Amino acid sequence: MWIPFNKPFLxxxxxxxxxxxxxxxxxxxxxxxxxxxxxWLEESIGCTRALLTHSCTAAxxxxxxxxxxxxxxxxxxxxxxxxxxxxxFVLRGGVPVFVxxxxxxxxxxxxxxxxxxxxxxxxxxxxxxxxxxxEMATIRDLAARHGLLVIEDAAQAIGxxxxxxxxxxxxxxxxxxxxxxxxxxxxxxxxxxxxATELAARAEIVREKGTNRGAFFRGEVDKYTWVDVxxxxxxxxxxxxxxxxxMEQAESLAQRRRALWDNYHRAFADLERPxxxxxxxxxxxxxxxGHGYYLLLADLDQRQEFIAALRRxxxxxxxxxxxxxxxxxxRKFGRSSGPMSVTDxxxxxxxxxxxxIGLEPQQDYVIERCRHALxx
Ligand SMILES: Cc1ncc(COP(=O)(O)O)c(C=O)c1O
Numbered sequence: 172m173w174i175p176f177n178k179p180f181l182x183x184x185x186x187x188x189x190x191x192x193x194x195x196x197x198x199x200x201x202x203x204x205x206x207x208x209x210x211w212l213e214e215s216i217g218c219t220r221a222l223l224t225h226s227c228t229a230a231x232x233x234x235x236x237x238x239x240x241x242x243x244x245x246x247x248x249x250x251x252x253x254x255x256x257x258x259x260f261v262l263r264g265g266v267p268v269f270v271x272x273x274x275x276x277x278x279x280x281x282x283x284x285x286x287x288x289x290x291x292x293x294x295x296x297x298x299x300x301x302x303x304x305x306e307m308a309t310i311r312d313l314a315a316r317h318g319l320l321v322i323e324d325a326a327q328a329i330g331x332x333x334x335x336x337x338x339x340x341x342x343x344x345x346x347x348x349x350x351x352x353x354x355x356x357x358x359x360x361x362x363x364x365x366x367a368t369e370l371a372a373r374a375e376i377v378r379e380k381g382t383n384r385g386a387f388f389r390g391e392v393d394k395y396t397w398v399d400v401x402x403x404x405x406x407x408x409x410x411x412x413x414x415x416x417x418m419e420q421a422e423s424l425a426q427r428r429r430a431l432w433d434n435y436h437r438a439f440a441d442l443e444r445p446x447x448x449x450x451x452x453x454x455x456x457x458x459x460x461g462h463g464y465y466l467l468l469a470d471l472d473q474r475q476e477f478i479a480a481l482r483r484x485x486x487x488x489x490x491x492x493x494x495x496x497x498x499x500x501x502r503k504f505g506r507s508s509g510p511m512s513v514t515d516x517x518x519x520x521x522x523x524x525x526x527x528i529g530l531e532p533q534q535d536y537v538i539e540r541c542r543h544a545l546x547x
Contacts, residue, residue, distance in 0.1 A: 172485040179351040180528035182420040188412035202408030204415045211418045216337045218364040220371040225406040227326040227348030230363035231259035234322045234344045236377050237370050238294050240265040247287045248296035249279040250496040251514045256324050267505035269496040271513050275452040281309040287508035294320040302462035304333035307341045330425045331460035343367035357414040377401040427528045428461030435464040438538040464524045471519040480544035494518050
């Protein structure tokens with residue numbers, strides 16, 4: 172028996188919708204399925220514009236262009252995040268300025284952001300780790316006071332909320348991922364959400380290789396031409412057709428994710444002994460989306476032993492992230508502001524448990540093996 176860390180779940184209509192895209196003879200971007208997916212995102216998240224991209228990485232790269240990040244401009248972000256959060260800005264010559272994360276949510280520590288702001292600061296990136304919201308009221312206030320953009324890295328956050336508002340609707344811009352590990356999937360995939368209305372027209376141009384092709388197809392201009400910087404960030408309608416089958420079932424998929432998360436959370440309650448063993452903490456203002464369950468163990472040795480024990484029992488538990496401030500590229504292109512002690516500590520102690528739809532019949536086994544390994 173082998174229980175993987177992730178297994179993509181298909182709702183059943185994915186191939187039928189791809190067939191329909193094929194039959195409609197529209198396989199490039201911005202076909203009927205792309206439009207359906209975008210309308211669904213705009214409606215359910217409440218953003219001004221949703222633009223599908225081929226990854227969250229691509230959406231972050233678009234955000235860096237829209238934020239007008241240039242050489243030497245600084246972007247404040249956590250170090251405890253995926254590479255793309257920083258790399259998207261480095262591609263434009265920007266400098267990631269890393270600040271530590273909070274002990275409870277592992278999200279950017281909002282109390283450390285102001286100390287990292289300089290005359291070169293352009294934006295703050297709020298990464299909602301594991302679909303649990305950052306402290307957005309404080310972050311938005313700070314940004315407004317200092318004239319900065321807020322960009323939500325909501326790669327893991329679709330369906331989650333902060334004070335009742337969907338994540339992705341709270342920054343000037345937000346980036347979603349539909350990578351096969353996420354709550355809604357298309358293999359690879361993503362979306363840029365635009366809440367700052369004044370950026371919407373340019374976002375469309377940036378996604379279309381820097382051209383005003385969108386306006387041309389709507390009959391607003393009589394020819395299309397190169398008007399700005401951009402790239403090919405627009406995914407094929409084949410990908411959108413797959414994604415639509417997931418969006419149609421978003422509610423039931425979310426319920427199943429949350430149920431898996433709740434089962435884990437209940438199952439480890441009696442073993443919790445912070446700081447030796449700690450479960451995720453969800454603040455009152457955050458409504459999570461059941462994306463991924465993790466535990467924090469005592470130290471690196473205990474975590475590695477735990478992962479090895481589970482592996483012997485056929486269960487694949489994994490860790491992340493290598494903190495960006497101590498990675499080779501992070502040291503070369505970015506800098507830290509203040510201590511990174513929480514980041515350094517959690518990166519050594521965090522372990523992620525298998526969390527995917529379809530795991531249900533085997534989850535009790537995973538839990539039982541985890542409890543066994545934790546008691547050793
Ligand atoms: C926080 C965060 N940002 C960005 C990404 C990149 O997403 P994608 O693989 O869709 O480019 C990920 C991927 O897991 C992520 O977790």
